[in-house]
Amino acid sequence: MTSNQFEYSNSFFADTIHGLPIPNRRELKKLSLILPHVFPETMIPMRLPEFINKLTNKKYPFYFIFAVLAAGVKYIKTTRNGKDKELETKYATKSIELMRKETDVSDPLIVWACIFILVYTSGTKDLKSNIQVKKVLEMAVKKTRLYQLDLNKNLTKIRYGYTKDELEFRRRVWWVYYFQITGNYIFNGNFITFEQRDIVYKGAAKLLLETEDHIINHLLRCIYYSMFIYLYQSELVRDQDIKIRPERVKAAKQQCIDASIKQMELMEWYSQNVPTEYQGFPHIVWSLNSLVSLTNFFFIQDPSLKEKHTNYFNRIVSVYKSFDKNSEVVDSLLMFVNAMTKIKTKASENNKKYIHLLEYMKPFGISEHDIEPWIIPKYGSFFHSHCCIIANFSTLDIGEYLGGIITTVSVFQNELYSEAYKDSLKKLNQHEKQEEKLPNGYLSQITRTILDLTKGLHIKKSIVVDKGFDIEYFYHKKPLVFDSSLLIVNRSFPENKSKIKRTLKSTSLGGSCEHSTKIFNNKNIPKKSRKNKMRLEYLLNKN
Structure with missing residues (x-):
């Protein structure tokens, strides 16, 4: 018995496969009954008697058994320490390793096993397994054409002559995958892999357990309210090329808050009605937008309004913390908030520093105390861009948010700032005289007010730049000086265009021509025989 086998050998584990311990039959049966409650959308292809029989008797491929254990073994263990988490990672790694060596790519169990691995990675920080399994998953779906299973001209279906039961099983596996990628598109704001027009389907899948109706209904409502918030948040994004309407911004804020409260109630229902050991992480991640929306009330100077919504925020956080046992990502989400x-x-x-502009922010708030831009994603999701985090946010700066709204007349309406305006105008004139003496219009002062004036002394835009504040955390700086040379179009052409074209052609075609020559000169290369079966690992590495 190896050290690995000895380490995990106890009454809980009954067998060892590929150096990894497998729970006994009683625990595997218990796991089979728990999974539909924790991951109802993942278990749609499941036929309970068949699943229990094949899992407990190890009739499933080993890659599938390891995938199921990676996602669900923590729900049948009384404790979960560092060794248990390490074992889950080993299950996932071994499952991916075995799948890459499979020759029968048409087996839908590969797709289903990949979904279990994704369920495992959604509650951990195992990014490597997540990336690897997504490659295997997408390749398997494309090769088997599961998304066109009900197409009359589906050659795969005709070739293998699937029975009605086999077709139904593959159909359900496809919908599990569809739920997974659709959730990923919505949450991360990414591009889709399979367009809706390419998907061909008939009928609908029937559910097994009475509780599934309620749990899936709950999950769909969570997704609905999350998408609802995504859509209305787009009204709050500040785009300088679009005229903002206070009534639309105000209405959108109210819609976001109402949806956030609804989602909070759904989360509380889930935590109160589903036992802790059956609670799954996918039900909580959709509430992240609600949590961030409620943080905007921390900065409202209305005690009653602030206390009310802070209480909503704390109630969601308490539900988050109840998921600590089954997910490592909860802490990361709370750190993000x-x-x-x-x-x-x-x-x-x-x-x-924008005290004189606060009055103009009141029409955009849900109350007269809501006078600052909300923190919201600029492109639908806070996770849209992973390399440029700052680019994910809409501006939080009042001066930039108001942009060209402020006019000379509205500034002079406030007597406290009329003198400030005259003084800044005087300084601007002095600065322009100094600027004429400087080369290239160099700006000698960093902290200043830039006023774009017309002949009628009508202020188009007012921007305050404060050198004590690191403004690049929120948006890219705009240049303070307009370079008139940008308006000049360079119409000069290179003297010898043909030479450049020849160089480009030789550069782009050189590699391919050289490669082709080597192929034709080597007569000993055997022709590749066409086989119905090939390793999935080969398909993944194929260019």
């Missing part, structure tokens, strides 16, 4: 709060706090401190 905390980071959003810090960004909003820093922006709020910076906005104190």
Whole structure:
């Protein structure tokens, strides 16, 4: 018995396969009964008696058994320490390794096993397994054409002559995959892999357990409210090329808050009605947008309104913390929300210099105390861009948010700032005289007010730049000086265009021509025989 086998040998485990321990029959049966409650959308292809029989007697391929254990073994163990988490990772790694060596790509169990691995990675920080299994999964779906299973001209279906039961099983496996990728598109704001027009389907799948109706209904409602918030948040994104309407912004904010409260109630229902050991992480991740939306009320100077929505925020956080046992990502999500709060706090401190503009923010708020831009994603999701995090946010700066709204007349309506306006205009004139003496219009002062004036002294735009505030955390700086040379079109052409074209052709075609020559010169290369079966690993590495 190896050290690995000895380490895991106890009454819980009864067998060892590929150096990894397998739970006994009683525990595997228990796991089979738990999984439909924890992951109802993942278990849609499941036929309970058949699943229990094949899992307990190890009739499923080993890659599938390891995938199921990676996602669900924590639900049948009383404790979960570092060794248990390491074992889950080993299950996932071994499952992916065995799948890559499979020769029968048409087996839908490969797709289903990949979904279990994705369920495992959704609750951990195992990014490597997540990336690897997505490649295997997409390749398997494309090769088997599961998304066109009900197409009359589906050659795969005709070739293998699937029975009605086999077709139904493959159909359900496809919908499990569809739920997974659709959720990924919505949450991350990514591009789709399979367009809706390419998907061909008939009928609908029947559910097994009475509780599935309620749990799936709950999950769909969570997704619905999350998408609802995504859509209305788009009204709050500040685009300088689009005229903002206060009534639409105000209405959108109210819709986001109402949906956030609904989602909070759904989360509480789930935590109160589903036993802790059956609670699955996918039901909580959809509430992240609600949590971030409620953080905007931390900065509203209305005690009653602030206390009310802070209470909603704390209620969602308490549900999050109840998921600590079954997911490692909960802490990461709470850290993300905390980071959003810090960004909003820093922006709020910076906005104190815009006291004279606060009156113009009131029409955009759900109350007269809601006078700052909300922290919202600029492109639908906070996770749209992983390389440029700052680019994911809409501006939080009041000066940039208002843009060209402020006019000379509205500024002069406030007597406290009429003198400030005259003084800044005087300084601007002095600065312009100094600027004429400087080469290339160099700006000698960093902290200043830039006024774009017309002949009628009508202020188009007012921007305050504060050198004490690191503004690049929220948006890219705009150049303070307009370069008139940008308006000049360079119409000069190179003297010898043909030479450049020849160079480009030789560069682009050189590699391929050389490669082709080697192929024709080598007569000993045997022709590849066409086989119905090939390793999945070969397909993944194929260019």
